Amino acid sequence: MTDTVAVTFDLRAPHRAVVAEALGDMAWPVWLSDLDDAGRVSALREAAALLARDTGKDLRPHEAGQIRSARLVQFITAGIDFVPLHALPAGIAVAGNGGAYAEPMAEHGLAMVLAASKRLLTEHAALGRGEFNQFTRNRTLAGQVCGILGFGGIGVATARLMRALGMEIHAINRRGQSDEATDWIGSLADLDLLLRAADVLVISTPLTPATKDLIGARELGLMKPGAILVNLARGEIVQQAALFAHLQAHPAFWACIDAWWTEPVRHGEFRMDHPFMSLPNVIGSPHNSASVPGMTEIALRRAVANIRRALAGETPRFVLTPEQRMS
Known part of the structure; x- marks a missing residue:
């Protein structure tokens, strides 16, 4: 009998075809959105795996217990800190879709770094005022250090782009080691070393109890006065008030913010407690670093590949630790 995979959210026909094709003859997708109440319960009880977007919204009350x-339980997104994971059965492995959107996010981070280091927005505005600052110096990235906090899929993709520009790669991950080439790598215990060395700091680590509020006034104070901080992960990793104060006090320091503290998808609204966009040394984007054509299909294929690992008896990737499931 072929295993079934319960898909907890609705997909358009082309993306349904992607899931079915990626599963192949290993399993058959069952779409909860097509079923009545009894059918949903039966599908959840019998499924060998789940493909989910946000089980807090995809599943009805008490369905998680079925x-x-x-x-x-495989999620399509990499970051699932906003999902009520405590509602899922404790004995079933839960995985994020690590690196699902790595390539476009890395490109986005690079674009932000280049815009900051080359003063593109600053000089664009100056030209509009009639100022022609041809000899105001900008920066070159070659020979500088790119520090990457969170050396998973996004971090590795970012490192490859930054290395192509001639930057040294310093990185931190949980293990303090990686198969990907780096000039230096450490664990979270080595954070101070990374911060002191980085000319560019790219934050791409998951939000967990260990990383929440990780970067505060002390940590920012360790960084170079002209460093560029890029947050592609979660706003809550950086203390909002501390970053705003640091930017005010250090006009050569740049913050490139794609991930905000209060966002519509996770919180139902967009809000900032400090007027970051009034500062000349801030570049912002609406957490759209992964919003490019074709990425839904790529994310689905990567998520299904992890489901296939589990169904084949292999160890799936990006399984959350008990600490990461404390949401």
């Missing part, structure tokens, strides 16, 4: 045979 998940009994699944070997994996």
Whole structure:
């Protein structure tokens, strides 16, 4: 009998075809959105795995308790800190889609770094005022250090782009080691070393109890006065008030913010507690670093590939630790 994979959210026909094709003859997708109440319960009880977007919204009250045979609950997004994971059965593995959108996010981070280092927005505005600052110096990235906090899929993709520009790569991950080439790598215990060395700091680590509010006034104070901080991960990793104060006090320091503290998808609204966009040394984007054509299909294929690992008896990737499931 072929295993079934319960897909908890609705997809358009082309993306349904992607899921079915990626599963192949290993499993059959069952779409909860097509089923009545009894059918949904039956599908959840029998599924060998789940493909989910946000089980807090995809599943109805008490449906999570019907998940009994699944070997994996696989989410389509990499960051799932906003999902009520505590509602899922404790004995079933839960995985994020690590690196699902790595390539476009890395490109976005690079674009922000280049815009800051080359003063593109600053001089664009100056030209509009009739100022022609041809001999105001900008920066070159070659020979400088790119520090990457969170050396998973996004971090590795970012490192490859930055290395192509001639930057040294310093990185931090949980293990303090990686198969990807770096000039230096450490664990979170080595954060101070990374901060002191970085000319560019790219934040691409998941939000967990260990990383929440990780970068505050002390940590920012360790960084170079002209460093560029890029947050592609979660706003809550950086203390908002501390970053705003640091930017005010250090006009050569740049913050490139794609991930904000209060966002519509996770919180139902967009809000900032400090007027970051009034500062000349801030570049902002609306957490759209992954919003490019074709990325839904790529993310689906990567998520399904992890489901196939679990169904084949292999160890799936990006399984959350108990600490990461404390949401």
